[in-house]
Amino acid sequence: MTKKDKFGPPFNPRGKPLEANEMEKIPHIRAKAPAKYAWAAGTAMSRFLEELKNGKIIGRLCAQCDRVLVPPRMFCERCFKPTTEWVYLPGTAVVETFSISYIDQNANRIKEPILVGTVAFDGAPPDCGIMHYFGEMKPEELKIGMPVEPVWKPQNERVGSILDIKYFRPRKK
Amino acid sequence: MRDVVVLGVGATAFTSQTPEVNWKELMYDAAVKAYADAQIDPRRDVDSFITCAEDFWEGFSIFDEFTPDQLGAVMRPMMTVTGDGLQGLANAYMQIKTGMFNIVVVEAHSKVSELLTYEHVVEMAFDPIYERPLSAERNVHPYYVAGLEMNLYLHATGTTEEQCAFVAVQNRRQALSNPLAPYGARIGLQEIYRSGYAFSPLKKWEIASRADGSIVFVLAAEEIARRITKKPLVYLEGIGWSSESPWISARSADAGYARRAAQLAYRQAGITDPRRQIDVIEVEDRFAFKELQHLEALGFARPGEAGWLAQSGALGLDGELKVNLSGGSLGCGDLLEASALQRALEIVLQLRGEAGARQVPNARVGVAQSWRGLPHGTGAVAVFARRD
Ligand SMILES: [Zn+2]
Numbered sequence: 257m258t259k260k261d262k263f264g265p266p267f268n269p270r271g272k273p274l275e276a277n278e279m280e281k282i283p284h285i286r287a288k289a290p291a292k293y294a295w296a297a298g299t300a301m302s303r304f305l306e307e308l309k310n311g312k313i314i315g316r317l318c319a320q321c322d323r324v325l326v327p328p329r330m331f332c333e334r335c336f337k338p339t340t341e342w343v344y345l346p347g348t349a350v351v352e353t354f355s356i357s358y359i360d361q362n363a364n365r366i367k368e369p370i371l372v373g374t375v376a377f378d379g380a381p382p383d384c385g386i387m388h389y390f391g392e393m394k395p396e397e398l399k400i401g402m403p404v405e406p407v408w409k410p411q412n413e414r415v416g417s418i419l420d421i422k423y424f425r426p427r428k429k
Numbered sequence: 430m431r432d433v434v435v436l437g438v439g440a441t442a443f444t445s446q447t448p449e450v451n452w453k454e455l456m457y458d459a460a461v462k463a464y465a466d467a468q469i470d471p472r473r474d475v476d477s478f479i480t481c482a483e484d485f486w487e488g489f490s491i492f493d494e495f496t497p498d499q500l501g502a503v504m505r506p507m508m509t510v511t512g513d514g515l516q517g518l519a520n521a522y523m524q525i526k527t528g529m530f531n532i533v534v535v536e537a538h539s540k541v542s543e544l545l546t547y548e549h550v551v552e553m554a555f556d557p558i559y560e561r562p563l564s565a566e567r568n569v570h571p572y573y574v575a576g577l578e579m580n581l582y583l584h585a586t587g588t589t590e591e592q593c594a595f596v597a598v599q600n601r602r603q604a605l606s607n608p609l610a611p612y613g614a615r616i617g618l619q620e621i622y623r624s625g626y627a628f629s630p631l632k633k634w635e636i637a638s639r640a641d642g643s644i645v646f647v648l649a650a651e652e653i654a655r656r657i658t659k660k661p662l663v664y665l666e667g668i669g670w671s672s673e674s675p676w677i678s679a680r681s682a683d684a685g686y687a688r689r690a691a692q693l694a695y696r697q698a699g700i701t702d703p704r705r706q707i708d709v710i711e712v713e714d715r716f717a718f719k720e721l722q723h724l725e726a727l728g729f730a731r732p733g734e735a736g737w738l739a740q741s742g743a744l745g746l747d748g749e750l751k752v753n754l755s756g757g758s759l760g761c762g763d764l765l766e767a768s769a770l771q772r773a774l775e776i777v778l779q780l781r782g783e784a785g786a787r788q789v790p791n792a793r794v795g796v797a798q799s800w801r802g803l804p805h806g807t808g809a810v811a812v813f814a815r816r817d
Contacts, residue, residue, distance in 0.1 A: 335472070
């Protein structure tokens with residue numbers, strides 16, 4: 257007889273999953289976290305959001321490392337120097353990386369996958385782009401290095417949000 | 430072991446709202462000033478960075494993800510201390526003492542104007558099973574705990590309400606000579622009484638208003654600092670911190686957390702008679718009575734004596750004890766975790782002789798004390814000194 261047999265069935269460290277109604281029987285307290293905030297966008301991002309309303313992409317130049325920072329910042333995180341100039345960019349961009357998302361926020365599988373990724377704007381270096389959606393393409397057409405352009409919401413629907421851009425689509429030749 | 434000095438300090442002005450900048454730009458402003466003061470380039474000279482922040486104050490999960498850029502800390506050792514500015518300084522102190530790093534930056538800030546539900550976030554610090562339901566049931570502001578503590582303190586020491594009101598008058602007046610302080614005022618006891626009970630026996634104007642701001646400290650090993658500057662150095666001679674049990678009903682009447690933290694710091698700094706040895710004192714006064722309680726906990730007065738000192742004018746630039754000449758939290762505002770660094774900043778300015786109209790002549794040794802605020806009993810004490 258082994259030691260295990262002597263003490264009954266082997267201990268299962270995984271136990272058994274709790275059912276929802278079993279959870280209700282355990283003494284517990286329910287609470288909400290009523291934490292609400294209103295963050296100032298700041299000097300640089302306020303201008304960026306304002307320009308989105310105008311259908312324009314704007315950045316800030318760091319004279320030290322010669323990078324145009326998009327989204328704009330009032331200081332360069334690499335040089336630790338103030339940025340010096342506002343620079344309008346054409347808005348066209350290149351896909352830096354992407355992923356095709358098949359799972360929604362509640363962890364359910366979705367039929368129409370969501371195309372997400374980061375883009376680097378023409379006129380700015382590859383390491384300071386933004387994240388966004390892709391559209392007007394099949395998932396299998398999406399490639400790293402692909403030239404894309406923003407699709408804007410109609411002017412009267414823009415509110416100064418990153419969502420004023422609906423998505424990026426393949427650039428017309 | 431090597432000694433630790435303050436190589437540079439920088440701060441934004443403290444103000445009730447800062448809609449013109451985001452939190453990164455606010456921190457950057459203080460950092461630029463501190464690095465200029467320390468005569469260093471953070472990208473080249475700083476070995477490690479520490480911010481003091483609590484995710485719920487900020488509204489971000491994992492707030493330390495968002496701190497490197499504005500401090501010059503990208504691709505460097507960077508950490509967040511979920512504690513106040515003095516606890517941040519304690520971590521920097523140890524990092525330097527061990528010999529692991531030579532120059533360490535500590536930042537603390539408040540962007541509390543952007544927290545729309547301050548009272549609720551404070552309430553979330555209460556025990557969720559025994560205490561929070563009581564606040565929720567009758568929708569009571571969580572500062573009632575300050576009323577409980579004040580009542581207990583008055584009862585235990587014989588301190589009077591008038592003596593506490595005197596602190597509120599004095600600190601707001603002293604804030605008028607601190608250009609960083611937003612809440613300076615020339616008021617009398619009558620105005621404190623007229624403000625009415627908020628949480629009896631605590632009156633409305635005995636409670637510090639909140640403020641935004643950022644403060645940055647650059648600490649360095651003594652031998653490294655000597656290579657950088659010829660200016661007289663301010664030494665961090667000792668630092669301690671301590672926490673009481675969170676049970677509100679078990680809380681001491683004498684700010685035991687501050688007493689214990691002071692013992693730790695005093696032992697390192699060789700302070701045996703604080704009243705005689707320490708020239709400038711900054712103690713936490715988010716609620717006016719707290720200044721008196723903390724002065725007693727730090728050994729500047731016997732229990733019940735601090736109120737008499739306040740009333741007799743002994744706590745001020747012309748008094749025997751130079752207490753909260755910066756205006757304290759009543760004058761500078763409640764800066765969340767940064768209030769601790771505001772106290773340390775005042776001590777450094779005083780010891781350097783840079784405190785302007787409120788300068789204590791020949792200040793050589795100073796103490797800064799923090800308290801993390803309601804509902805908990807956590808505090809820290811730091812002793813600074815000139816050795817030249
Ligand atoms: Zn740069």
